[in-house]
Amino acid sequence: MSGNSTVDKEIAALKKKLDAAIESRSIIDDEFKLQTTLFTEFIIKLSQATKGIDLSLDNKLAKLRSLFTKSAPIADVQKLVKEITLLLQKFSIKKEQEIAKLQSEFNLAGQALQKVNGLPENLRRQLRTLLKDNEETKEALAQYIPLMSQLVNFYQTALKKGNVTDNAEGLLSQQNSNRSEKTVTKPDHKVIERFTELLSKINVSRQYQNQLLKIKSELKDDMPNEKLFNSFLAAFDVISHDLQHERNTAKVFLSTLSETLSTIQTAVKSTISTQDKCNKRHQKLNTQLQNQITDMASGLDQANSLVDIKVDISGKLKAIANTLDEKTSLESTLQVELEKKLVEMQTKIETLEEQSITFEKRIQEQQAKSLQDALTKLNNRAAFDEYFAKETVRYQHNGGLLAIAIADLDDFKRINDTYGHTAGDKTLQVLASTFKKNLAGDAFIARYGGEEFVFIFRGFDKAEIISKLNALKVNIARLPFKFKNNKVSMTLSVGVTHIKTDDNVHIAFERADTALYKAKEEGKNRVIYIQ
Ligand SMILES: Nc1nc2c(ncn2[C@@H]2O[C@H](COP(=O)(O)OP(=O)(O)OP(=O)(O)O)[C@@H](O)[C@H]2O)c(=O)[nH]1
Structure with a gap:
């Protein structure tokens, strides 16, 4: 009797475990299905954006879609995503070459138009400027392909994460291991951080900028995976619309140019x-x-x-x-x-x-x-490199006083970690406008990267620069930041040096950087000058 009841108990316990396992399996299945749908949607959008670019890319994306619908092993998916990334990177190089070719064709057509007799003088002048600008610009279209490639890379990382924790646990999971409770899958904090940084770097036309800012402002550490995937898709949509817009603008202009040229040619022929x-x-x-x-x-x-x-x-x-x-x-x-x-x-x-x-x-x-930083609207690193190199050459020819300062926010990571990336972004924007208000007339200001800024002063001696930077430092510390009802103050560490005759840009930059390091070491919130 007692033997039977033990067996019954064991059977009941086993049944309970089995039920729990079945339930947990079905939660995992549901979640995986949802993430698969979102990923497939991403692949469809990627296919649309890159359609016609390259046949083998089209085929690989179609194959990836079919792997997903067949619930193929994640290792196969990863392999294919890797191949697609490589193809996109290869294509990015090819695209740059094509753009260079398109530019040279545009130049030839423009030069032919310049030779047409009777062209109004203002149009001739504009054409000249246009041709000159065209020689230097190739950013417009070339920026998109590397972006797509980065996004795909991003997905690859996400996929790997899913694979490391457990092949069916979800693409971006940092899972709660107790699967019998209904839990919402949360993405890895690092993935959100990298995605935010990528969004900050994307330079789209003005009309699409607000859409990207909105996507960025909605990113939160505690957002569920599916929401993050939707943000990926939305970002992709914006990039792909911007690309389309860019293509159309160039296409309309080039087709009008060629139409005009052929009308002129026909008219001249028929007049003759x-x-x-x-x-x-x-x-x-x-x-x-x-x-x-x-x-x-x-x-x-x-x-x-x-x-x-x-x-x-x-x-x-x-x-x-x-x-x-x-x-x-x-x-x-x-x-x-x-x-x-x-x-x-x-x-x-x-x-x-x-x-x-x-x-x-x-x-x-x-x-x-x-040449502009998308988030703060300050000069970016490329603009700084160009300006600093030019000023250094000028200094070496004409002498005078030239100084470089590197400013770095203190404990900025704390703001991001405590109040989120959007609060961090807002902080950077407020600081950028404070820099402009305090230094615009005296220095060239640029965002060097992250929370690091550079200032180039011309014609000021050591005492004058230190006094200006100290005043800036005090004003920054006084800024009344308020996050989630907490008053927060930000401080700034600055390293500064004057350029010397036998310096080059790197040596001068490194000296300012050493000064900044010293400022951090000595307790932050200070300006350190190195001779
Ligand atoms: N919100 C936001 N954060 C950024 C951006 N670029 C870089 N960061 C963040 O800036 C932080 C820099 O952290 P750290 O290099 O550790 O520097 P820190 O916390 O300021 O510490 P110290 O420099 O030693 O005072 C990281 O959390 C980055 O994620 C951005 O564009 N937006």
């Missing part, structure tokens, strides 16, 4: 042939007139009476008048035709002019953006 025909017709009419006049003269010789002469002359004068009418009408037809052609050409040129203004604006916008 009309002129040719008219010349022949003119010659014929001239001969006719010549003959009529000769005929009139010979008529005079043979006339017997004044009446005969009158009749003869009046008849011949009528014929001459008719020939002259014909000549005038031919000339006016030619005039009308020429005017028509001119109006047609003018209209085309005006359209081209409008398009070239739009295109020029886009190029200028792209150029400005390629």
Whole structure:
């Protein structure tokens, strides 16, 4: 009896375990299905954005989609994602070469247009600027492919994470191991951090910037995986729309340019042939007139009476008048035709002019953006490199005073970790505008990266620079930041040095960096100058 009851108890316990296992399995299955759907959606969007770029890329993406629908092993998916990443990277290089080719074709077409006679002077000038700008710009389209490649890389990391914890546990999981309780899968904090940084680096047209900022502001450490996936998809949508927009702008301009060129070519050809025909017709009419006049003269010789002469002359004068009418009408037809052609050409040129203004604006916008930090709107690192190199050369030629300061926020990681990345971003924006308010007239200001900024001073001695930087430091510490109802103050450490005659940009930068390191070591919130 007692033996039976023990067996019953064991059976009941086993059944309970089995039920729990079945339930936990079904939760895992549901979640995996959901994440698979989101990933498949991402692959579809990636396929749409890259469609037609490369046949083997199209095929691999289609294969990836089918692996997902067949719930293939995650190792196969990873292998394919790796291949796709490599292809995108290869394509990024190819695309750059194609853009260079497109630019040179555009230059040739533009130069041909410049040679057309009668082109309005302002259009000629704009074309010259456009051609010059075009030589230097290749950012516009080239930036997208590496972005896609980064996003795919990102997914690969996410996939690996899923694989490390357990192949069916989810793509971005940091799971709660108690699966019998219904838990929401949370993404890894690092993944959100990297995604946020990537979003900060993406430079899209103004009209799409707010959409990216919105996506970024919605990223939170405690957001569920599916929401993060939706953010990936949304970011991808924005990038792909921007790419489309970019392609369209360039396409519209180039097609207007080629249309105008061919209209001008046709008009010139047809004017030449009309002129040719008219010349022949003119010659014929001239001969006719010549003959009529000769005929009139010979008529005079043979006339017997004044009446005969009158009749003869009046008849011949009528014929001459008719020939002259014909000549005038031919000339006016030619005039009308020429005017028509001119109006047609003018209209085309005006359209081209409008398009070239739009295109020029886009190029200028792209150029400005390629030197501007997307988050703070300060100069970016590329702009700093260019400026610092130029100023150093100038200093080596002309002498004077040139100094570089590197400023780094103290304990900024704490802001991110405690209040989130969006709060961190806002902080960086407020600091950037404080830098501008305090130093704009005195220094070139740039965001070097992360929470590091650089200032270049020209014409100030040690005491003046230290006083300016100390004043800035005090103003930063006074900024009234408030996060989640907590008053927070930020401090700044700065390292600064003057450039010396035998310095190069790297040596000077390193000296300022050493000064910054010293400022951090000595307790932060200070300015250190190194000779
Ligand atoms: N919100 C936000 N954070 C960023 C961005 N770029 C870099 N960071 C963060 O800046 C922090 C830098 O941390 P650390 O290098 O440890 O520096 P720190 O906390 O300021 O410490 P000290 O420099 O020693 O005072 C990291 O948390 C980065 O994620 C950005 O664009 N936005």
